[in-house]
Amino acid sequence: MxxxxxxxxxxxxxxxxxxxxxxxxxxxxxxxxxxxxxxxxxxxxxxxxxxxxxxxxxxxxxxxxxxxxxxxxxxxxxxxxxxxxxxxxxxxxxxxxxxxxxxxxxxxxxxxxxxxxxxxxxxxxxxxxxxxxxxxxxxxxxxxxxxxxxxxxxxxxxxxxxxxFYPPSKTEIISWLKKQYPSYYPMAEELLFFSNLKPGLISSFLENKTMLSSFKNNLKEAIQFLISSDFEESISFFNDQSKLGDKLDSLLWAVHILILNKFNPEKTFKSFIGNLNLTDFSSQKLFSKTSKIFASKFYLERNVNPNLISNDLLF
CATH class of the missing domain: 3.40.50.300 (P-loop containing nucleotide triphosphate hydrolases)
Structure with a gap:
């Protein structure tokens, strides 16, 4: 591929x-x-x-x-x-x-x-x-x-x-999708949105029928973590420390979705956003969380204890 x-x-x-x-x-x-x-x-x-x-x-x-x-x-x-x-x-x-x-x-x-x-x-x-x-x-x-x-x-x-290496362009991915997976071409915009222009992730979505649904659920959990004021609910997001890297990636993509939805809503995938309750969304809280997420990725890449990293994100 x-x-x-x-x-x-x-x-x-x-x-x-x-x-x-x-x-x-x-x-x-x-x-x-x-x-x-x-x-x-x-x-x-x-x-x-x-x-x-x-x-x-x-x-x-x-x-x-x-x-x-x-x-x-x-x-x-x-x-x-x-x-x-x-x-x-x-x-x-x-x-x-x-x-x-x-x-x-x-x-x-x-x-x-x-x-x-x-x-x-x-x-x-x-x-x-x-x-x-x-x-x-x-x-x-x-x-x-x-x-x-x-x-x-x-x-x-x-x-x-x-x-x-940099991500391929949207045009390159659409051309590949049309040739490699023609029956899924009508889903192109949805696949591009949730894959963040990553063809390897698109292939995984199409070859594993449950993966896209699971990916969306993980994103919803990440968005809920970012906008929630419920401490117990926030703690549950980090139950599995072995997947902290994946959780941080989900959080960054969730931040991207929330920012798009607030400042450039026509760029978001409407059917996904429409199912989320964003009444508790605070721009100030989001930007504060974002800086912590980037710091957490920095520390995780340098083998800092995952428990310390996740605890810092909770407060």
Missing amino acids: LVGHQKIIDYLTRSVFKNQIAHSYLFYGPKNIGKTSVAQYFAQTLLCSSFQKDGDKLIPCQKCEDCQKIAKNIHPDFLYLKGEEMSSLGIDDMRRVKAFFNLRPVKGKYKIALISEAEKLTEAAINSGLKLLEETAEGGVIILTSSNINRFPPTFFSRLQMLR
Whole structure:
């Protein structure tokens, strides 16, 4: 799934054509905007057995056995550690990457390791990763994706080529939606609104029928927390500390919705807002909460105790 990011894709495919490939990359930017998809496409470009030349770029066919195996994560020269499926990425995961690079390529001349949500690397894993980045053999390529680069020490960045990703444009997403999910095209405005222009989230909504409904419920709870004066009700919002990061993301999106509804109501999704009781909404209270939410995200990214963070938001 490639939506947008054409300049980055052109840069990467051109680097393959010119044989100017870095040993390690860090793709960073918000979640669910396509960083991992571009990383997989880059891996296909490096390993494709039937690539096409397009000027000064090499384009993977995405149909050959190598491209198909990368798409299914079963290619012998492509290792994909899915950070989104793990609570953390530890030293054993880095040993697995090291063992992978100790073997010669089975096909072609490259071996590629992709680690998504690399912000989940533990301190020990980061230290091991620093050494690995220095010792990667010829033909070895490491790609990290992250939505929170504050987790890494400055020495980490000097060993990586960093590429910053931004959300695709509304036009790009609508075009992709019309092509990829034509039967859901009538829902485009609703999907764009609740995904905040994140195609990965749109795919999740459409592939998991209950996810959009659950997402809306979480947003309603977040809005209720922001406007409620009921202390007991507010405490219940933070019952599960393991999901504090997701709660903070919901709160920020809820702030966005409330601000839109108050100052630019034609931009909000009417059927959703119409079901909410906003009589207790106070702009002053909202702006105060907003600054605390941003501070909370800052502290959470730096491993401050989640209980302290949530307690601060309650007062």
